[in-house]
Amino acid sequence: MSFQIPIGPQHPALKEPIGVRVTVDGEIIREADLRLGYNHRGVEKLAEQKTWTQNIYLMERICGICSHSHATCYVQGVEKLMEIEPPKRGLYIRILVSELERVHSHLLWLGVAGHEAGFDSFFMYVWRDREIVMDILETISGNRVHYAINAIGGVRRDLDELQIKHILDSLEVLRQRSTYYQKLGTTEPSFVARLAGVGYLSREDAIELCAVGPTLRASGVPMDVRKDDPYAVYDEVPFEVCTADSCDVLGRTVVRIKELLQSYNIIEFLLKNLPTGPISVRAPRRAKPNEVISRYEAPRGENIHYIKSNGSDKPERLKVRAPTLANYAATIKMLKNGFIADVPLIFAAIDPCICCAERSVAIVDARTAQERIVTMSSLRELSLKTAKHQTRKREAEWPL
Amino acid sequence: MATLRTLCYLILYPGLLFIFFYSTFAEWYDRKLYARLQNRMGPTHTGRAGVLQPIADFIKLMSKEDVVPERADRGMFRALPAFGLAIVSAGMLLLPVWNYSLSNPSATSFSGDIVVLLYILSLPTFIFFLAGWSSTNLFSTVGATRVLTMLFGYEVPLFLTVLTPAVLASSWRLAEIAAFYRHHPGLALLNIPAFIIALICVQAKLERTPFDIPHAETEIVGGTFTEYSGKKLALFRLMMDVELVVAAGLLATVFLGGFPGGLLPGLINFIIKTLLVIFLLSLLRATTSRIRVDQVISLSWRYLAPLAVIQLLVIIFIKGLIS
Numbered sequence: 001m002s003f004q005i006p007i008g009p010q011h012p013a014l015k016e017p018i019g020v021r022v023t024v025d026g027e028i029i030r031e032a033d034l035r036l037g038y039n040h041r042g043v044e045k046l047a048e049q050k051t052w053t054q055n056i057y058l059m060e061r062i063c064g065i066c067s068h069s070h071a072t073c074y075v076q077g078v079e080k081l082m083e084i085e086p087p088k089r090g091l092y093i094r095i096l097v098s099e100l101e102r103v104h105s106h107l108l109w110l111g112v113a114g115h116e117a118g119f120d121s122f123f124m125y126v127w128r129d130r131e132i133v134m135d136i137l138e139t140i141s142g143n144r145v146h147y148a149i150n151a152i153g154g155v156r157r158d159l160d161e162l163q164i165k166h167i168l169d170s171l172e173v174l175r176q177r178s179t180y181y182q183k184l185g186t187t188e189p190s191f192v193a194r195l196a197g198v199g200y201l202s203r204e205d206a207i208e209l210c211a212v213g214p215t216l217r218a219s220g221v222p223m224d225v226r227k228d229d230p231y232a233v234y235d236e237v238p239f240e241v242c243t244a245d246s247c248d249v250l251g252r253t254v255v256r257i258k259e260l261l262q263s264y265n266i267i268e269f270l271l272k273n274l275p276t277g278p279i280s281v282r283a284p285r286r287a288k289p290n291e292v293i294s295r296y297e298a299p300r301g302e303n304i305h306y307i308k309s310n311g312s313d314k315p316e317r318l319k320v321r322a323p324t325l326a327n328y329a330a331t332i333k334m335l336k337n338g339f340i341a342d343v344p345l346i347f348a349a350i351d352p353c354i355c356c357a358e359r360s361v362a363i364v365d366a367r368t369a370q371e372r373i374v375t376m377s378s379l380r381e382l383s384l385k386t387a388k389h390q391t392r393k394r395e396a397e398w399p400l
Numbered sequence: 401m402a403t404l405r406t407l408c409y410l411i412l413y414p415g416l417l418f419i420f421f422y423s424t425f426a427e428w429y430d431r432k433l434y435a436r437l438q439n440r441m442g443p444t445h446t447g448r449a450g451v452l453q454p455i456a457d458f459i460k461l462m463s464k465e466d467v468v469p470e471r472a473d474r475g476m477f478r479a480l481p482a483f484g485l486a487i488v489s490a491g492m493l494l495l496p497v498w499n500y501s502l503s504n505p506s507a508t509s510f511s512g513d514i515v516v517l518l519y520i521l522s523l524p525t526f527i528f529f530l531a532g533w534s535s536t537n538l539f540s541t542v543g544a545t546r547v548l549t550m551l552f553g554y555e556v557p558l559f560l561t562v563l564t565p566a567v568l569a570s571s572w573r574l575a576e577i578a579a580f581y582r583h584h585p586g587l588a589l590l591n592i593p594a595f596i597i598a599l600i601c602v603q604a605k606l607e608r609t610p611f612d613i614p615h616a617e618t619e620i621v622g623g624t625f626t627e628y629s630g631k632k633l634a635l636f637r638l639m640m641d642v643e644l645v646v647a648a649g650l651l652a653t654v655f656l657g658g659f660p661g662g663l664l665p666g667l668i669n670f671i672i673k674t675l676l677v678i679f680l681l682s683l684l685r686a687t688t689s690r691i692r693v694d695q696v697i698s699l700s701w702r703y704l705a706p707l708a709v710i711q712l713l714v715i716i717f718i719k720g721l722i723s
Contacts, residue, residue, distance in 0.1 A: 005538050013618040027542075027693065116618045118609055118690025124438040190610050191689040340542065341692045344618040 002030060005340065009038045013116060013344035016354035020347065024340055032335040034328055039355050047318040052078055052152060052287065055315065059305075060146045062320065063356045065108060068101045069298035070305075070320065070356070071150045076231060077294030077307040078152050081287040090154030090279040091232045096270045097140060097149050099263045103174065104133045105299035106256045106263075109351045110181060113253060116344040117194045122184065129177045132170050139163055154280020164271050175264050182257045186250070195250035199334040199346035202247055211330040212323045213301020214259070215350050217243045218251035225297035239266050249342075249349045285313050298323055300351045322356030413667075414497050419489055422671075423641035424454035429675060430644070430682050437686035454641070458634050466630030473534040480534070481628075481635035484527035488639055491520040491646040496575040497659050497670050512572045517650055518559060521605065524643055525551050528607075528614065531636070532624035543623030546614040546693050550604060553700035554611075558601035560708035561594040565654045568715050574650075578658020588657060590718060594711045595655045597704050599677070602647045603684055604696065606640065610688035611696060648677035 002025045009017035019035030043062055047055050059074040060067040072094060079086060086094075107130040114122030134144050141147035141157060149155050185191065201211065206219035216223055224241040226234045242258035244251035287309040294305045301323030308317040327350040334346045409415055428443060428451050435442025443450025468477055493508045494517045525547060532544025566572055568587060569580035581588040604611040615623030622628075628636060652658070652673035659669040691699070 003538065005542070012621055026545075114689070118612060118616060118618070119688070120609070121438045121686045122689070124440060128439055188689065190691050193691055193695055194689055339692055339694070341613070341616065341619050 007343055009035075013347070014354075016352070018352070018354045020335070020343065022335065022340070022343060027339050027341070029335055029338050029340065029343070032332050034332060036328075036354075041355070044318055044320065047315060049314065051313045052082075052283075052285075052315070055318070056150055056152070057146075057148065059320075060148065062322070063353050064145055065105050065353060066101060066298045066300060066303070066356070067146050068098050068149070069296055069303050070322075072098055073294050073296035073298075073303050073305045074307070074318075075150045075152055076296065077292045077305050078287065079283075080292045080294070081290055081307060081309050082152065082284055083288075084153050084281055084283055086154040086281060087278045088233070088275045089158075089277045090281075092270050092274050093140075093155045093157075093159060093279060094150065095232050095234070095237070096159075096267060097137070097147055097155075099266050099270070100133055100137055100140070101147075102299045103260055103263050103267075104130055104137065105351075106260050107133065107178075109256060109299075109348075110185070110253070112348055112351075113195075113249075113345070114191075116348045117191060119188075119191050119194075122181075122188075122191070126181060129174065132174055136167050136170055139166055151280050152283040154278070156280070158279050159274065164274070168268065168271060171264055171267060175261065178257060178260045178264070182254075182261075185253055185257060192250065194345065195253060196246070196248060198249045198342045199252075199338065199349055200248055201330055201334050205333055206247075206330060209329040209333060210326050211301075212326045213298070213351075214252050214255045215301065215327050215330060217241065218255045219247045220245040225295050225302050229295055231294075231296065237266055237269055249345055252349045286311060300324060300353060301326060320356070322353060324350065324353045324356055327352075409493075414492055414495070416489060419492050419642055419645070420638070423638065423645045424458065425451065426645050426648075426674070426678055427454040427641045428452075430678055430685075433679065433682040434686055437682070458638060461634035461637070462631050464630040466632060467627075469535055469537065469627050471536045472627065473536075476530060476534040477627075478632070480527055480531045481632040481639065484524055484531075485635050485639045485642065487520055487523045487527070488642040488646055491517055492642065492649070494520070494574065495646065495649040495659075495670075496578055496653060497649070497666055509573065509575050514562070514566055514572055514574050514577065514654070517574065517646075518562060521643070521647060521650070522551075522555065524639065525605070527639075528624050531628070532614070535627035537626050539620040539622065539626045540624055542620050543614045543626070546620075547607075547624060549693050550607075550611065550613060550696050553697045554601040554604035554704070557597055557700055557704035557708040558605065560705070560712055561598040561601065562650065562654055564594045564708070564712050564715050565591050567712065568719055570719075574653050575658065578653050578660070581655075581657045582660060585657070588655065590715065591655055591711075593707065594715075595651070597708050597711070598651055598655070599680055599684065600704060601700075602651060603681055604700075606644055606647060606681070608681065609685045610691050612690055613693050613696065616690055644678065644681075645674060648674040648681070651677050 002023055004021055004023050006019065006021055008014050008019040017038035019038065021033040021035065022029045023031035023033075043058065047058055050058055056071050056075060059070045062070045107126055111123045111126035111130065114120070114126060137147060138144050140159065140163060141149045149157055201209075201215070201219050203219045203221060206216050206221060211219070212223075220243055222241045222243050225231070226239070227241050239262050242255050242262060244254045244258075246254075289309055289311045291306070291308040294307065296303045296305075303323055304321040306317070306319040306321075307315055310316040331347060331350055334349075335343065338346060411417060431453070432442040432450070443453035446452040446456045468474055494513050496509060529544045529547045532540040532547065565581070565588075566577055568590070569577045571577050571580065607614055615625055617623075620626075625633060625636060649670065652670070656673050656676070659666045659673065661669060
């Protein structure tokens with residue numbers, strides 16, 4: 001007997017709204033259907049109405065985890081458009097924050113993976129240690145989530161000796177803990193039993209379906225924008241691209257833990273070789289008419305921003321391709337022929353950030369279950385039409 | 401006088417009131433321990449060190465709105481929580497906490513009560529299955545099938561291992577088995593492998609991590625209890641607490657020498673020994689991740705059941721040597 005189970009848009013495994021409708025045969029998944037459009041916010045449209053500088057803060061708010069990724073990707077593109085070169089020290093600090101962000105994002109993911117697998121102790125410990133990196137980010141920028149460190153032409157805040165010492169000390173603790181989690185995550189029998197062989201994505205499929213980030217690298221493809229198309233100062237920084245060849249969730253876990261350890265090395269290198277000088281240059285208000293593609297290796301994979309300018313102080317078009325969007329096709333492939341029990345794990349293993357990836361609105365009729373994609377204008381007409389015959393409800397009165 | 405005493409037994413100790421307070425205490429102990437093992441605080445607010453938190457939760461749930469789904473089997477949906485609580489509470493009466501005296505056995509201590517207790521502990525599984533099935537929710541249905549699938553895994557090794565000490569003591573009466581191991585503490589050591597297997601099986605019976613598969617929240621939301629709310633959920637949660645105490649009491653009786661010494665020493669014995677068993681169960685819960693339902697079956701039939709059979713054979717062999 002086969003029936004459909006709706007996972008989402010509201011489900012304890014999902015922290016953000018997305019619908020996965022799985023057709024199951026007993027406990028085995030035969031078909032999976034992804035439904036998007038529950039979290040559309042119109043960020044791209046909004047960006048066209050804001051100036052270049054205002055947009056940095058808008059881009060940060062695309063995502064709560066990789067806020068620095070979107071802001072940096074945008075800022076790099078705008079710097080290319082304006083033809084300015086940020087100073088070395090500014091770039092070093094920018095990359096330092098982005099590596100710290102990678103650390104916090106991967107630690108967060110590790111905890112979530114533990115929770116999805118029902119290993120709550122792992123989750124609690126990892127998230128406790130994640131506080132260390134959050135504290136580092138707070139000492140650098142004053143904020144835990146939206147660091148607001150980027151400016152067009154550099155960064156906004158400098159580092160002093162005391163901060164550098166604090167970061168290096170904390171880094172030692174983090175390195176120790178991560179080595180322990182590497183051991184635990186790859187040897188704890190019940191945890192490994194849940195991860196190994198789950199969500200198989202072969203090397204060919206991963207390339208064909210355009211997977212990105214740790215999902216792709218866990219299938220044995222050493223692809224990383226930091227190495228392939230180095231931006232900022234990544235060509236000066238020694239690091240390795242981490243891969244795994246097990247092609248499953250365990251491989252994705254291993255890749256992320258290895259990347260953590262690599263990130264610690266990068267951070268240490270950056271702090272020890274921090275050049276002196278100014279942290280930013282003055283940027284012009286307008287950009288010449290042009291277009292640019294900016295690539296950035298976010299913790300979740302390759303992030304792409306397309307920016308088009310028309311000579312004014314606002315972008316004409318801004319298009320965001322978040323890494324989660326690139327991984328959706330691969331997710332469907334991974335879900336098929338798996339167990340229901342593995343859905344949250346497979347889904348979590350791409351580290352989905354749904355609010356980064358939402359682009360359109362699909363309307364589902366509650367009675368007939370028919371679906372259609374609508375535009376903003378027809379949505380407005382629809383709402384006017386529906387509201388016309390309804391009498392206005394009275395406002396709440398005091399006392400209630 | 402005899403009627404009054406029986407009433408006291410039923411209502412005060414070890415009857416409903418004692419069960420209620422002790423099982424909520426056991427839940428607090430389990431929660432606190434689990435939290436401390438995870439570097440958290442656990443309940444802190446209600447009562448000293450949060451000891452009244454489970455009772456507060458119970459009262460809160462009792463006062464919440466109680467929803468019965470439209471398509472559910474209404475009669476069954478309503479009756480099951482009370483039914484389940486009654487069953488596990490009846491199991492409590494069979495534990496030799498108060499009917500420890502062998503010379504003057506009471507009505508609930510008889511030859512074969514170990515089998516009755518095992519039977520009573522099997523029934524909650526069916527209650528959970530029916531609860532999931534009768535609520536007609538997809539998640540509940542999947543949870544219900546998982547409950548039954550798991551039952552086929554752990555039930556056989558559990559029975560084998562719990563009956564192993566009974567074979568060595570050549571008795572089917574809980575009080576007698578406990579007394580036997582009190583007189584021959586050395587022989588109780590032989591049962592340690594069986595004790596470990598039984599602990600794992602009891603963990604599966606109580607549906608706690610790594611066996612919390614039927615209500616794995618990240619997979620199938622609330623599983624069997626998805627549709628339950630308010631009073632019914634409160635009763636179900638209390639039922640699971642009581643089940644924890646009864647199962648811990650069974651293991652303590654069979655493997656740890658029971659609860660001798662009369663009213664007060666017996667009570668202290670009971671509390672110490674059940675808390676020890678619950679401690680081990682919490683430790684297991686904190687150090688493992690949830691496994692898949694097919695892995696439960698292969699774990700129990702590949703490892704637990706054969707080990708239990710070997711243990712039983714060894715015990716029979718040793719028994720032949722002794723006598």
